[in-house]
């Protein structure tokens with residue numbers, strides 16, 4: 231009994247949400263830089279408001295974020311102190327290729343991540359690298375319209391080749407795209423897509439998704455070729471979809487939503503478009519254009535493992551019901567659950583259900599690469615945050631995860647909570663929505679000393695890791 235001895239405990243972040251320094255080190259502008267906080271954010275990230283440059287009227291939280299770019303040594307030291315075995319992080323594409331299609335990479339950007347990996351090594355922390363976490367060079371968006379254009383595949387593979395080669399001695403766990411299914415819900419943030427008036431959005435999204443799926447398969451091929459030790463995973467926003475009632479129509483609608491969500495992983499893990507997707511996309515007239523060899527490529531290079539984020543389950547009703555928020559998805563309000571301050575359902579058993587469903591479906595090793603509670607933290611006069619609510623959330627989810635492994639036989643590589651340190655929210659761009667074990671003195675208006683302080687959950691998580699999940 232118990233979790234495997236080599237279980238990978240840690241935390242997860244994304245470059246655009248923690249690094250800042252967007253004009254430093256020769257870095258180019260990316261889609262995530264021009265997503266403002268405030269009322270316009272939703273329209274921008276969903277591709278319905280074109281914002282290709284920063285203006286003076288908006289606040290752009292990624293510009294400084296929490297300054298990991300200058301403070302990574304201090305931050306990684308704190309991760310080491312918590313006993314992390316793994317740190318999930320992402321690469322800012324435009325640090326390596328500022329435009330995205332240069333012949334040669336930017337050495338300064340490569341050196342930055344090398345230093346980050348060196349720092350991880352000091353504390354025996356293994357990096358788990360997301361190649362693209364909501365990250366696309368603005369130059370490629372202006373030139374090609376983002377992932378709608380097939381030429382993006384070559385640009386992405388150029389990045390992959392550089393990363394796999396240069397960091398061969400540092401990294402063996404890779405994720406090709408963060409939450410690949412988010413392309414359907416936040417297409418500008420997920421894939422650099424901005425829609426023109428009258429455009430068939432579904433068609434553009436599925437075409438772009440196809441390009442990402444091919445890119446992901448070819449990246450897997452390349453990763454294995456460059457280093458046979460490399461383990462490549464897909465990553466999707468998970469969360470079981472419950473029918474609102476046992477009414478068959480509710481069950482049916484829930485199944486449709488679940489299939490839409492699993493579509494990407496079905497392709498990445500099994501290597502082919504599932505028949506439900508072929509039929510439905512064809513019927514809607516949005517089946518993507520494929521090139522000769524695409525079907526074979528998808529077949530030949532499935533992922534080695536499946537990773538996902540889990541924040542909540544969803545609930546689907548065939549008739550209108552009260553709605554609940556969620557990770558960029560809305561759903562019917564589940565009357566049996568409580569909710570976070572941002573209205574996200576809290577459902578630890580849902581994590582166990584999700585783990586079982588995903589494992590049953592694919593029979594490949596799983597990795598939980600995001601799970602956490604976004605909350606308003608109120609430091610006391612010494613700056614200490616007693617975040618028992620976060621501990622409660624994580625404790626229950628970790629218990630559910632353990633049960634899935636110990637009692638249900640799910641094969642799980644590791645768990646990285648979102649996020650080990652406070653950072654910018656992807657959905658809202660807010661700073662006040664905090665997830666960390668480490669508090670960062672940065673406020674919603676951008677003020678603050680950026681000083682880091684350990685929260686109560688920091689010491690709690692340290693014990694969890696030390697006991698390999700026995701003392702939660």
Ligand code: BG6
Nearest residue numbers: 244409539557604655656657658
């Ligand atoms: C996932 C993303 O969608 O959820 C993260 O991969 C994100 O980038 C996390 O931060 C939590 O969502 P939010 O909107 O609270 O930041």
